[in-house]
Amino acid sequence: MKLKQKINQYISDALANAAINVEQVNVVEAGKPEFGDYQFNGIMPLAKKLRRNPREIAAEVAEQIDTGGVIRKAEVAGPGFINLWLDDIWLGEETGRILSDPRIGVEKKPDPVKVVIDYSGPNMAKQMHVGHLRSTIIGDTLSNLLTFLGDEVIRQNHIGDWGTQFGMLIAYLEEIGEDTGSENLKDLEQFYKDAKGRFDEDAAFADKAREYVVKIQSGDPHCLVLWKRFIDISLGHCEEIYEKLNVSLAREDVRAESFYNEKLPKVVEALDKKGKLQMSEGAKCVFLEDEEIPVIIQKGDGGYLYATTDLAALWFRSEVLGAKRISYVVDARQAGHFKQVFRVARESGLVGEDVLLEHIAFGTMMDKGGRPFKTREGGTVKLADLLDEAVVRAKEAIKAKDAYDPAALENLARIVGIGAVKYADLSINRESNYIFDWEKMLSLEGNTSLYQQYAYARIMSIFRKYDGEIRGRIVIGNEIEHRLSLLLLRFDDLLERAAKDAAPHQITSYLYDVTTLFMRFYEQNPILKEEVGEETRQSRLALSALTANVIRQGLSILGIGVVERL
């Protein structure tokens, strides 16, 4: 339910009835409970234009607000605010309605578009490390979110499978034999080091490696077989990580760098035709106005750079895939690169005017001391290790360890631990640097995934005890039920805004509000106690069930699971 839109309509109608012209009405959620549920602040800016007293205008408008159904009361306050209270009967009906809706009242977009989301993008020459974490989980969350809202999301995993180091790796793979190689590849870091070692110590090997680069690029069948074998194994490692992370990137989402290889000359040609190319210091470049650094399209030696690949990918995504929104979930440090590439794509007509291009930038992952996240030795932290540690730590943190058999405990620890890692990351504004702190994310207090999971488990516990169908209406009986219902009804508005801003932290923030409010409701409003009347009991059960649905669905968008018991 587009609640805000609905309220806006009421205000628009009232303004029209009061013969006041406003282009855009925008109510906001009231800052304090005593100001009601929503407030309209648009009168004050008007007053000046109309040379009238804002309170007077506000009173005239408030008079016109239909308080027969959705809105119970409209009140003028302060210098000219209009505070709005929603009607309890209406709230009860609406929450009851979305309880029986599998989509929890979240409407599908009337105008869905094709969206390409480019995320994760691991390098096939290296094992996935913490540097890939944020892109992977933020990108996956946005994909889930937009899919849920009805857009046609095309996930694109732009893996790095091309480049000079692959000649070396393939030469080494061939040298030690494919079967041994598959085994050794378990530790890509080591494999890379070993290959590099051979490259440095053995000139013949080095020559062979260079030869392989040329051969791969010219399409030599044998080398391509080896190369594909290497990518396959390496990608398999990534998929294990995705599996652990509960990230839904699959083989068919992979559109590797190499895929664009044959399209690169066409990009150059297209830019040249548009008269965008200029030779500079031997390289083919595009110079943009007000940019001191050109975008190099083709190097002096004929080779291509990643800007060219990105342009080819942009063309492919808009022209072939038909995307109207193309989102890159990439480290904020590449802002300059994307700004330039997007401009080149637009100015050259490679991508149409109607396509939204966005760089979904995120900050760097830091340690507790505010320095880039590294191992104690200063190396990069492998994602596999980090996730294993999360599960181990979660297992440690689970209070009633003894109540579970080992398999159940393992499963629980996985859901809690991985959820904690993801939630901690998703719950802060993606653009700022993010401080990774085990204690905080697994301290299990405050705005964490476990707090949500705990609330969910508590609700499940109520239903285990009740063991029956909900068969009554929702009847708002007090202030806290009023606020909880209203918050649950805002789910649609919230998701819409989070999607527009590509901001997962708005979802966690919302879920935290829901959970906190539910905890208060739970403490103050007995449900299954003897003294509670049947109508009230059914109403509270329904509100609890709806809260559980919102938590489960919200966490599901974040790629985080819930458990029945904790």
Add this chain to the structure above:
RNA sequence: GCACCCAUAGCUCAGCUGGAUAGAGCAUCGCCCUUCUAAGGCGAGGGUCUUAGGUUCGAAUCCUAAUGGGUGUACCA
């Protein structure tokens, strides 16, 4: 040098695009389990929203400058 980003409680962060007395969580100090899961709830203290100007009915939010921090800056991705 130039460009971009950031600065809110001791710490980690919100603040819905300009609204009313700036909010949470940690941490600190109280209170609440014979009661649906206390991994919880209730309460207290804690702020010159980095600084100085400006815009206007109204600024943490917009504009300018300063300070401090981060990042990027032509043939790597």
